[in-house]
Amino acid sequence: xxxxxxxxxxxxxxxxxxxxxxxxxxxxxxxxxxxxxxxxxxxxxxxxxxxxxxxxxxxxxxxxxxxxxxxxxxxxxxxxxxxxxxxxxxxxxxxxxxxxxxxxxxxxxxxxxxxxxxxxxxxxxxxxxxxxxxxxxxxxxxxxxxxxxxxxxxxxxxxxxxxxxxxxxxxxxxxxxxxxxxxxxxxxxxxxxxxxxxxxxxxxxxxxxxxxxxxxxxxxxxxxxxxxxxxxxxxxxxxxxxxxxxxxxxxxxxxxxxxxxxxxxxxxxxxxxxxxxxxxxxxxxxxxxxxxxxxxxxxxxxxxxxxxxxxxxxxxxxxxxxxxxxxxxxxxxxxxxxxxxxxxxxxxxxxxxxxxxxxxxxxxxxxxxxxxxxxxxxxxxxxxxxxxxxxxxxxxxxxxxxxxxxxxxxxxxxxxxxxxxxxxxxxxxxxxxxxxxxxxxxxxxxxxxxxxxxxxxxxxxxxxxxxxxxxxxxxxxxxxxxxxxxxxxxxxxxxxxxxxxxxxxxxxxxxxxxxxxxxxxxxxxxxxxxxxxxxxxxxxxxxxxxxxxxxxxxxxxxxxxxxxxxxxxxxxxxxxxxxxxxxxxxxxxxxxxxxxxxxxxxxxxxxxxxxxxxxxxxxxxxxxxxxxxxxxxxxxxxxxxxxxxxxxxxxxxxxxxxxxxxxxxxxxxxxxxxxxxxxxxxxxxxxxxxxxxxxxxxxxx
Numbered sequence: 001x002x003x004x005x006x007x008x009x010x011x012x013x014x015x016x017x018x019x020x021x022x023x024x025x026x027x028x029x030x031x032x033x034x035x036x037x038x039x040x041x042x043x044x045x046x047x048x049x050x051x052x053x054x055x056x057x058x059x060x061x062x063x064x065x066x067x068x069x070x071x072x073x074x075x076x077x078x079x080x081x082x083x084x085x086x087x088x089x090x091x092x093x094x095x096x097x098x099x100x101x102x103x104x105x106x107x108x109x110x111x112x113x114x115x116x117x118x119x120x121x122x123x124x125x126x127x128x129x130x131x132x133x134x135x136x137x138x139x140x141x142x143x144x145x146x147x148x149x150x151x152x153x154x155x156x157x158x159x160x161x162x163x164x165x166x167x168x169x170x171x172x173x174x175x176x177x178x179x180x181x182x183x184x185x186x187x188x189x190x191x192x193x194x195x196x197x198x199x200x201x202x203x204x205x206x207x208x209x210x211x212x213x214x215x216x217x218x219x220x221x222x223x224x225x226x227x228x229x230x231x232x233x234x235x236x237x238x239x240x241x242x243x244x245x246x247x248x249x250x251x252x253x254x255x256x257x258x259x260x261x262x263x264x265x266x267x268x269x270x271x272x273x274x275x276x277x278x279x280x281x282x283x284x285x286x287x288x289x290x291x292x293x294x295x296x297x298x299x300x301x302x303x304x305x306x307x308x309x310x311x312x313x314x315x316x317x318x319x320x321x322x323x324x325x326x327x328x329x330x331x332x333x334x335x336x337x338x339x340x341x342x343x344x345x346x347x348x349x350x351x352x353x354x355x356x357x358x359x360x361x362x363x364x365x366x367x368x369x370x371x372x373x374x375x376x377x378x379x380x381x382x383x384x385x386x387x388x389x390x391x392x393x394x395x396x397x398x399x400x401x402x403x404x405x406x407x408x409x410x411x412x413x414x415x416x417x418x419x420x421x422x423x424x425x426x427x428x429x430x431x432x433x434x435x436x437x438x439x440x441x442x443x444x445x446x447x448x449x450x451x452x453x454x455x456x457x458x459x460x461x462x463x464x465x466x467x468x469x470x471x472x473x474x475x476x477x478x479x480x481x482x483x484x485x486x487x488x489x490x491x492x493x494x495x496x497x498x499x500x501x502x503x504x505x506x507x508x509x510x511x512x513x514x515x516x517x518x519x520x521x522x523x524x525x526x527x528x529x530x531x532x533x534x535x536x537x538x539x540x541x542x543x544x545x546x547x548x549x550x551x552x553x554x555x556x557x558x559x560x561x562x563x564x565x566x567x568x569x570x571x572x573x574x575x576x577x578x579x580x581x582x583x584x585x586x587x588x589x590x591x592x593x594x595x596x597x598x599x600x601x602x603x604x605x606x607x608x609x610x611x612x613x614x615x616x617x618x619x620x621x622x623x624x625x626x627x628x629x630x631x632x633x634x635x636x637x638x639x640x641x642x643x644x645x646x647x648x649x650x651x652x653x654x655x656x657x658x659x660x661x662x663x664x665x666x667x668x669x670x671x672x673x674x675x676x677x678x679x680x681x682x683x684x685x686x687x688x689x690x691x692x693x694x695x696x697x698x699x700x701x
Contacts, residue, residue: 065450067459070322075671077144078102082151083158083318109414109422110135112675117425124409126340126431126684130663131675132413133336134329139171141415143328144671150314150321157314160219160257160307162211166317168324168461170331176408177338209557210468213475214301216310217257225252248272259307261297266290267491270520279504281512282497288523291491291534299481306478309471316464316471323457323464329670330457330654333663337650339409344429345643346402350693352635353395357698359607359628360387367621380621387625392698399695428692431684433646435593438683440652441586448583448656449576455657456575462568469561476554483542491534494526575655582652589645596638603627603634649683 080086087095113132116122134140150166157163228249250270257263271287301307364384370376406427410417417423440448453459496518503512526532544550607627613619653659660667663679 065453067456067463068454069319069460070326070457070667072668073319073322075147075322075325075667077147077671080148082148083154085155105141107415109416109419113414113422117421120421120425122422122425122427123430124340124427125429125686126337126681127663127678129336129340129409129413130333130665130679130681133332134665134670134675135673136413136415137174137332137336138415139174139332140328140670141673142171142173143325144673146321147318147325147671150318153317154311154314157216157310158219160216161310162215163310163314163317165210166321168317168320170324170328172331174332174335174412176342176405176412177335209476209553209560210472211310211313211475212472212553212557213309213477213479214297214306216307217259217261217263217301218255219257219259221254221256223252223254225250227251245273245275245277259304261302261307263295265293265295267293270523275500276502280500281503282495283500283502285495285497286518286520286523287493287495288520288527289491289493290527291489293487293489295485295487295540297483297485299484300478301483303478306475309475313468313471316468320461320464323460325671326657326660326667327457327461329665329667330657330659333659333665334650334654336409336412338647339405339412340429340431341433341643341646341650343402343405343409343427344432344646345639346398346405347429347693348639348642349636350395350398350402352632352639353391353398354693355635356628356632357388357391357395360384360391360625363621363624363628364388376621383625384621387628395698399693399697402693403695426695430687431681432687433642433649434683434685435590435645436683437590438586438649438652440656441583441590443583445580445583448579451658452575452579452656453572457657459568459571459575462564462571466561466564466568469557469564473554473557473561476550476557480547480550480554482544483540485540486537487540488537489535492527492530493532493534494523494528496520496522496526578655582648582655585648586645586652589641589648592641593638593645596634596641600631600634600638603631607631 074081085096086100087098110132112128112135113122116124116128146166146168153163153166226249228247230247230249231244232246233244248271250272252268253265255263255265268290269288272284273287274284276283296302364381364387367376367381367384371378371381409427410422414422498518499512505512607624607630610619610624610627614621614624650659653662659665663681664677665679666676669675669677
């Protein structure tokens with residue numbers, strides 16, 4: 001039984017040997033042909049002509065519109081471009097080694113928030129809330145730095161270094177509100193995480209094959225050197241040894257890599273040596289040597305594409321970060337909307353609870369008057385008192401919730417909550433949702449789905465991640481090749497110095513009397529005039545037998561690519577279902593609002609009728625209290641229906657990823673945190689200043 005590739009077969013021994021010999025000879029011939037062809041081909045052509053998995057699988061994938069990339073592509077968190085060095089090449093060598101400085105973030109509230117503070121209250125519209133979130137929200141501020149962090153990876157890749165990666169997840173540290181959307185995944189293969197579990201890898205982390213392949217050559221020139229001073233006294237064992245000596249070494253090396261897989265290295269070594277031994281002609285003796293060597297990868301690591309692949313990946317990562325930041329804006333704006341409508345609901349709930357308490361208090365007073373004139377039983381007074389106490393408790397609970405909702409929206413739109421003026425100022429929401437029919441409610445589902453496919457940043461991230469997986473797969477394929485390099489070198493040696501005062505003519509002849517004395521210039525000149533040349537050509541190769549590590553990495557990178565293909569198609573399906581659900585929810589919410597509105601009107605009329613009956617003696621206090629409860633329940637249902645409709649309408653915009661367009665939010669303003677124009681939220685009713693609920697406890701009213 002024999003193993004060849006991934007096939008197991010059984011043959012007769014003689015036939016097996018002949019088969020293996022034939023295979024071996026063919027393999028040797030193929031290897032020679034490959035090496036010859038690679039040395040003749042333009043650098044990197046072998047890698048560039050490979051067929052990518054995307055070419056093979058494209059016909060099998062369901063057709064779907066490509067997402068629109070986030071624009072502009074040069075989103076900047078700051079005015080500085082971190083994909084370029086902080087100091088240019090001609091700025092001065094010392095500046096290359098200076099540390100960069102980044103201004104500290106501001107922890108003060110924006111002036112817009114101060115302008116909204118009037119008479120100790122903050123009158124807040126939804127547009128103001130969104131603008132303040134773009135300026136002050138911590139989640140957005142934290143996500144902004146990812147844009148610059150992604151740029152630093154581009155700078156590293158252009159220098160020939162590996163990537164550190166950038167966090168492209170949505171920051172969700174703001175309290176309150178709910179917002180659901182498809183997330184592109186942060187772990188290998190589009191998973192939501194990459195840590196822990198029984199199958200964890202190095203350091204307990206599941207690692208992907210991202211960046212697999214030969215390490216790119218270092219594209220930044222590097223200068224290294226050794227300067228050493230040595231003094232030695234060696235005991236003598238014969239005439240030729242012993243004595244004192246000193247050696248000064250001045251060695252320098254300059255290396256430079258190129259994107260073609262080429263490396264150039266220049267060595268310049270100098271030695272200053274003195275000795276008391278008489279057999280040496282020169283003391284001090286000056287020796288200068290140089291060696292210029294050019295090395296070219298022919299198989300693994302050869303080609304511009306292989307050595308620039310991390311640059312392409314870093315640029316894709318920057319686009320992914322752009323899309324992630326747009327996703328962060330969509331998420332946070334939707335979250336702020338949800339918080340705002342939660343505040344509106346709490347505000348209206350306090351108003352409803354105040355009206356209920358006023359009604360029950362008035363009924364309690366009327367009942368006591370009727371008890372005094374003998375037309376009402378004492379039990380009815382007890383029932384009315386219990387109802388007043390219940391309404392007071394409900395009002396206190398509603399006031400506590402309103403106070404909490406005010407704190408929630410403050411932490412979403414402000415940075416410094418320790419400002420005394422802000423801390424004590426109640427927030428008065430000035431907008432209410434309008435139930436006008438949106439165009440999206442009547443649009444065909446397929447039209448909305450196509451719109452979402454074009455605009456959803458998660459799809460953009462997934463498509464770019466798939467491109468990065470294809471880059472990784474090509475790098476892993478290149479790593480399967482053996483290492484085969486060709487190099488050529490040229491060097492020279494020059495010697496100079498002064499005649500050793502202890503020179504022995506028995507060993508050096510008349511040279512001891514020459515009296516010639518030369519310095520470093522002569523030694524270096526003799527080295528570079530090639531009077532004593534050193535030149536040659538060589539080959540280096542490294543052939544890993546069985547090559548199992550590279551095979552495993554290439555197979556895993558292909559598996560991860562196939563996994564990413566499935567995830568991308570699943571993401572299309574998830575987005576389609578989200579759009580369908582959001583449209584249905586909005587339709588149901590509208591019906592719920594109409595139903596709750598009709599129920600509220602009916603409960604109100606029923607209460608009026610029952611109160612009239614009570615005054616005429618045709619009803620009881622219990623019946624009136626029952627109708628009051630019905631009205632309170634109907635008002636609560638109407639408030640909840642309006643809140644659900646408002647949140648689901650904002651959710652539909654988020655699912656379609658059209659929030660920025662609908663509200664007129666400038667993405668550049670969001671990036672800089674400097675809002676030049678207030679967002680305009682359609683479908684709202686602006687309330688004038690009117691009766692506002694009191695936050696005083698009902699027991700002190």
